[in-house]
């Protein structure tokens with residue numbers, strides 16, 4: 623169960639700013655809460671304002687309880703530094719509006735945690751014409767990173783990008799031809815396509831790492847473990863999924879959201895990891911990934927295909943910056 627798994631309780635200066643996508647529940651909730659409880663300013667990039675405001679109130683309540691318990695390493699403030707910003711990752715327009723609003727806010731950005739994710743039982747297309755998991759889990763995060771990178775490159779302090787991936791990348795196929803599923807719905811392999819979206823994040827990490835090698839930015843990816851959250855909501859009526867959950871609970875493999883968040887929080891705040899880049903973490907340790915994910919030729923093919931998909935949303939300067947040039 624990862625005995626070594628923990629993150630250091632560090633004092634984060636309040637000006638250090640973290641964006642967490644999908645921070646209103648599940649793993650992202652714990653990531654955002656603990657970073658804020660250690661002093662960071664957290665931008666909760668989420669699609670529902672109501673749900674996020676509720677989550678913020680709950681975080682403040684839990685923070686007060688932790689302080690009363692005497693939990694060490696917490697900042698001493700009246701309220702956590704949490705900010706809601708609207709983001710729907712199933713829409714490129716919403717993703718671009720988020721970036722625009724972020725730039726206009728004048729806030730710095732030091733750590734970008736790409737956590738929002740979804741798993742779909744049936745093939746669905748977004749209004750932009752992409753298979754849902756491909757866009758939410760991978761393409762929109764890619765777009766967001768591309769547009770925020772010039773800001774992050776301007777930081778004086780070290781900056782980090784963390785892609786929340788999954789060991790599910792070990793269970794999928796790989797073919798660029800079928801990247802955007804448009805086939806027969808009855809043939810849709812939902813676990814395969816979920817896994818693929820997570821595989822692409824690891825491959826993107828390697829491409830970015832090569833391009834950012836001499837910069838102030840590190841890029842890592844993380845597997846949180848098997849965590850009891852809402853991610854499997856669409857499968858809850860499937861007998862096989864219920865058996866999977868029961869077996870995992872029985873053998874103690876099912877994690878709480880905080881346990882799942884630990885590797886991500888560690889990647890975001892651990893001072894010892896600031897120059898670790900191009901690494902996939904699991905249980906707070908570097909871990910292995912599949913040979914496909916490590917194949918540099920395939921990584922670059924995917925990178926080029928992704929830029930084809932996103933080219934109408936990116937400026938020449940953003941692509942230059944993404945390819946390694948200074949902004």
Ligand SMILES: NC(=O)c1ccc[n+]([C@@H]2O[C@H](COP(=O)([O-])OP(=O)(O)OC[C@H]3O[C@@H](n4cnc5c(N)ncnc54)[C@H](OP(=O)(O)O)[C@@H]3O)[C@@H](O)[C@H]2O)c1
Nearest residue numbers: 644647648649710711712737738739788848849851852853
């Ligand atoms: N749970 C696991 O066992 C497990 C294992 C490996 C990896 N992961 C990864 O961990 C990450 C977090 O998942 P979780 O388990 O915490 O799942 P979760 O409880 O279902 O939370 C998912 C989060 O993503 C947000 N999200 C979904 N679609 C979105 C969209 N279109 N735009 C913006 N935000 C959106 C959700 O917001 P709403 O509340 O608005 O839906 C929610 O905040 C995901 O990337 C997942 O792939 C999870």
